[in-house]
Amino acid sequence: MKIDGFSAGCMPMDSILQSTLQCFYNQTCLNTLLSFLSTNESFIAMNISKYSRFKPNSTVQEIVNELMVEEWLTNISYEKYYAQCAPVQCTYSKLEKQDLINVLTNIISLHGGLTLTLRFIITRIVRFIRRKKDNESSSQISCMYYTV
Structure with a gap:
């Protein structure tokens, strides 16, 4: 029996991945396929007019490569995250x-940082010491002047 879109191969997984889902869009083909399975369930063929980013002749491998996702909806809300999780601290x-x-x-x-810092500090210290010596020497000279 030939089933639309199904491939045959050496390995079952390779066969499935190379197959398409065309039979699932055709009710007659789907009923034929279900007649070989022991099930009492009834299945309705997929609607080809419904929007899907995958075409009916897309292989299962293509669909699996896209993680079987029709549409990614990204809605990021950090406020809701923090409200829900209420982290005490965030680290990175x-x-x-x-x-x-x-x-x-x-x-x-x-x-470079140490050189700059030490140059600044040492110049301040040297100025302080020189002022102190200048003040001491000027006070000694003035004392000598008064004593003479």
Whole structure:
């Protein structure tokens, strides 16, 4: 018996994946197919006029590759997520592999930052010490001046 859209092959899975669903759109073909199965259920053929992004002659493999999804509806609501889940804390971590360029960049950045910071601090300390010495020497000179 020939069934529209069905393929025969060595492996059952290969046969199914290469087949189409054309027989499921034809009530006569569907009834013939069901006559070989032991079931008391009645099935109605699929309506070809209904919208589907898959054509009746699309293979099962094509449909499976698209995850059998007719339409993806993306509705992202972070407010609803946080209201539903109510997380106490959110964290984000990123693992990076350190390579030679990153290590060198970090060392140079650290060296530059330390140099800049120490230059600022040391100049302030040196000015403070010089002022203190200048004040001490000027007070000694003034004391000598008064004593003479």
